[in-house]
Amino acid sequence: MRTEGRAKRLPRAVRERQIMDAAVDVFSRLGFHAASMDEISEVAGISKPMLYAYLGSKEELFATCIRREATRMMEAIATGVEPDQEPDVQLWSGLRAFFGFVGENRASWLVLHRQASTQGGPFAVELTDMRTRAVSLVAALLTQSTKAPATKLEAESLAAALVGAGESLAEWWLDHPEEPAGVVAARLMNLVWMGFGDLVEGNVWHPPSRR
Amino acid sequence: MRTEGRAKRLPRAVRERQIMDAAVDVFSRLGFHAASMDEISEVAGISKPMLYAYLGSKEELFATCIRREATRMMEAIATGVEPDQEPDVQLWSGLRAFFGFVGENRASWLVLHRQASTQGGPFAVELTDMRTRAVSLVAALLTQSTKAPATKLEAESLAAALVGAGESLAEWWLDHPEEPAGVVAARLMNLVWMGFGDLVEGNVWHPPSRR
DNA sequence: CCTGGTACCTACTCGCGAGTAAGACTACTG
DNA sequence: CAGTAGTCTTACTCGCGAGTAGGTACCAGG
Numbered sequence: 499m500r501t502e503g504r505a506k507r508l509p510r511a512v513r514e515r516q517i518m519d520a521a522v523d524v525f526s527r528l529g530f531h532a533a534s535m536d537e538i539s540e541v542a543g544i545s546k547p548m549l550y551a552y553l554g555s556k557e558e559l560f561a562t563c564i565r566r567e568a569t570r571m572m573e574a575i576a577t578g579v580e581p582d583q584e585p586d587v588q589l590w591s592g593l594r595a596f597f598g599f600v601g602e603n604r605a606s607w608l609v610l611h612r613q614a615s616t617q618g619g620p621f622a623v624e625l626t627d628m629r630t631r632a633v634s635l636v637a638a639l640l641t642q643s644t645k646a647p648a649t650k651l652e653a654e655s656l657a658a659a660l661v662g663a664g665e666s667l668a669e670w671w672l673d674h675p676e677e678p679a680g681v682v683a684a685r686l687m688n689l690v691w692m693g694f695g696d697l698v699e700g701n702v703w704h705p706p707s708r709r
Numbered sequence: 710m711r712t713e714g715r716a717k718r719l720p721r722a723v724r725e726r727q728i729m730d731a732a733v734d735v736f737s738r739l740g741f742h743a744a745s746m747d748e749i750s751e752v753a754g755i756s757k758p759m760l761y762a763y764l765g766s767k768e769e770l771f772a773t774c775i776r777r778e779a780t781r782m783m784e785a786i787a788t789g790v791e792p793d794q795e796p797d798v799q800l801w802s803g804l805r806a807f808f809g810f811v812g813e814n815r816a817s818w819l820v821l822h823r824q825a826s827t828q829g830g831p832f833a834v835e836l837t838d839m840r841t842r843a844v845s846l847v848a849a850l851l852t853q854s855t856k857a858p859a860t861k862l863e864a865e866s867l868a869a870a871l872v873g874a875g876e877s878l879a880e881w882w883l884d885h886p887e888e889p890a891g892v893v894a895a896r897l898m899n900l901v902w903m904g905f906g907d908l909v910e911g912n913v914w915h916p917p918s919r920r
Numbered sequence: 921c922c923t924g925g926t927a928c929c930t931a932c933t934c935g936c937g938a939g940t941a942a943g944a945c946t947a948c949t950g
Numbered sequence: 951c952a953g954t955a956g957t958c959t960t961a962c963t964c965g966c967g968a969g970t971a972g973g974t975a976c977c978a979g980g
Contacts, residue, residue, distance in 0.1 A: 507975085531743060534967055536967070544928075585909070640905065640909070644908065652896065655882075656905075664873075665877065666870060677862065694851065694901055697855065718947080745938085755958075756959055767937095
């Protein structure tokens, strides 16, 4: 891009969106350090000083990307989950929403998961924040549905494991895109709800329509 | 370090180990890009040209670190697992070995998990390799123990999810070091073997000594 | 048609870090 | 006490990329 001379004059808000999109794309491909402001400006179709005028430094830009994508994702999940249902159904709808989002927003997911988690800068804040929200959401679901009262640490660590399993399975999915999102989600649902112990016996979990 | 003038004369093999240790330390703290050869040489107590003389370029050094740490970890797990036992016991011993290793080798773990997975260079090879070995180990355990024959993709994705859950729980553990390794391992064992469905009912998995 | 304001540019500075040239110190070997 | 092989150093080069100075085109409203 950026081969022609001057770019069309556009209102600031529109340019900012374009820049953010370009930044997410480049960051997802190269990671924070390897991505250069020059390349981002090129992909965005404008010159470097515009980046600095609108979005500030490289760090600010990256943090803004993370914030935007994290918000989009959490909203997608929040919209998808059905809060008045049984715990297993809640979990199921949450998983479906999560894998749905990842499937349609690979770049967002890569920025959030791979890139942001590595850098120790001001980004960790944004990222940890979102992850914490996700984990405590699951932890709450767990605590609320369990009969034997579990300690806070226990619920939290299990939630962390579940979230991690989801992240990792999403990662695996990127290498096997032929599988539909629903199938992947269902597999994770079976793993965490039934456990291997049941699965090796042939007992599987079914969505509510089959009950 | 490196405040005094000349370093003591040492045989190459010893220096190489020192350098590798320093490199793992620095890489684990800063990540590949942010780590500088200057800092590594300083921590190692030696000057920069020695690095290049012994370990080659920065990329080679990093790849060598990954190879070494990955091997150490896989060996630790292989040593810990008990191959002639029931599937659940095998899994249990593997988990214990894994968390044991991570607990005693935080830096190794950070390099392997956080840093290596992000860089797309020649490292991905080493890393993916180890991860693949781990995943297919678990997948084999699964396939071998299941009665209803599962597809290869199914077993592999479940294994990926389990490995991911382990990785993520290890990450969580770094922020909650007060918990002993065994407890964390047992929690993951319960999650993946029993599933939430059983756990919320109060059914837990016990190690074989209790049976 | 001027006057300001906003979008946009070319063309720099400047520091940091990878990698190297060229040689100095030590120790063993005959 | 040479000679030589291996260890170790200081002091560079050089490119890349973050960030900026100092403009130019374009569009209002007067």
